Amino acid sequence: MTATETATRLIRDTAELFAAEPALSSLFGYDPSSVSDIPRLFASVLSACLPEGTARQSVRKLAEKVFRDDTQAVDAALTDLAATAARDIDPGGMAGALHFAHGYHVLMAYRLTNALWRRGRHSLSLAVKGQFTRTLGADIMPQARIGRGVWLDHGLGVVIGQTAVIEDDVSLWHGVTLGSTLADRGERRHPWLCRGATIGAGAVILGGIEIGAGAVVAAGAVVTHPVPAGELVAGPRAELRERRPGGFQGFVPTDRIGRE
Known part of the structure; x- marks a missing residue:
């Protein structure tokens, strides 16, 4: 047609x-x-x-x-x-x-x-x-790049950051976050979802990482590393880690704004 x-x-x-x-x-x-x-x-x-x-x-x-x-x-x-x-x-x-x-x-x-x-x-x-x-x-930054044939099921609570890229035929459920790690800088701070990827409800994907073509991110997953094409990732993992120099150290206190 x-x-x-x-x-x-x-x-x-x-x-x-x-x-x-x-x-x-x-x-x-x-x-x-x-x-x-x-x-x-x-x-x-x-x-x-x-x-x-x-x-x-x-x-x-x-x-x-x-x-x-x-x-x-x-x-x-x-x-x-x-x-x-x-x-x-x-x-x-x-x-x-x-x-x-x-x-x-x-x-x-x-x-x-x-x-x-x-x-x-x-x-x-x-x-x-x-x-x-x-x-x-829902909050989608206008600078984000979103392809065609995208499906947002329900759409409530979806947050998509400025440098995020969503290719054609991607499906996202409600409550999905495509955010940054706050340590990322430059032109690619947010995720890149390749063609045909499926992102389950409440999934959080952080940083300038790639979710491969046809990959599936299960509901509630927290993803901070690339996902190969066609693979499935599931489950939250919040581990205690050392705060390294150069990583996110917190925002500038209000009494110091404009002094640095």
């Missing part, structure tokens, strides 16, 4: 979804009969994640303009949607996933803020990210 065919079907299926349950129009704050293209549809759904008010209307207008101008973001979002509909056991197909899959809304918010960041609108990108972080309960 071509991108044009996918868009046409999604708009049609959305109209049928709302016709079957008229109350959806008031819940999402838009009438699908007024939507004729994907940028407006995506903007309408994404902005509905925010409380009613000025911010929602501003984000709707901004998102429509960004999605209309940035085909990279739209193409990635459509591929994410197809992956979400395919991997999610809930019914409704792509139209259902678009409106009801919380994890997909988290990804849509990232697609918007990342597009803004790539266009040099850094302050606006971070401000919009803050709005969605408060309402969606």
